[in-house]
Amino acid sequence: MNVREQGQWLRLRELRVQRAREQLAAADAACVAAQQVVLSRQRAIELCRGELRAHAESGVGAWAAHLPRWGNMFSVHRDRLAERLERAEYALIDDERALEQAQEARQQKRADLSRALAREGAVQTLVKAMGDARIQLREVRAELDNDERACARAGGHA
Numbered sequence: 001m002n003v004r005e006q007g008q009w010l011r012l013r014e015l016r017v018q019r020a021r022e023q024l025a026a027a028d029a030a031c032v033a034a035q036q037v038v039l040s041r042q043r044a045i046e047l048c049r050g051e052l053r054a055h056a057e058s059g060v061g062a063w064a065a066h067l068p069r070w071g072n073m074f075s076v077h078r079d080r081l082a083e084r085l086e087r088a089e090y091a092l093i094d095d096e097r098a099l100e101q102a103q104e105a106r107q108q109k110r111a112d113l114s115r116a117l118a119r120e121g122a123v124q125t126l127v128k129a130m131g132d133a134r135i136q137l138r139e140v141r142a143e144l145d146n147d148e149r150a151c152a153r154a155g156g157h158a
Helices: 001-058 063-156
Strands: none
Touching: 001 063
């Protein structure tokens, strides 16, 4: 393998490391976004629960006198709030599942980056070893050339 090919090989490994870092950054961003969605959904659920509690308390307190007249509407509103809460809770389950998947993808991207870095390190070590071997080969050839010249001079003068 010549020096140009070694450089290309090393550059390819560097590009793979760069791509793995970019993919890990994207996976990190996806995890942060998924976490934000989960937190937002949890806040929405707490708001729904608060509205349901307030609605239930109003049926006992201020609205109690009007329940015979507006009781049906009161029940419909309570049912809507309960349905909204239930939908939000199911959506939270889906959001949490999406967060888990994003975290798993991030772990995979982190492992991919580790492998890419290890491969890059191996190629760097190999390219350095090949360069060192090339230098050593030149030195040995130079010594042999010097020995041959010395022998030729010694043989020519004898």
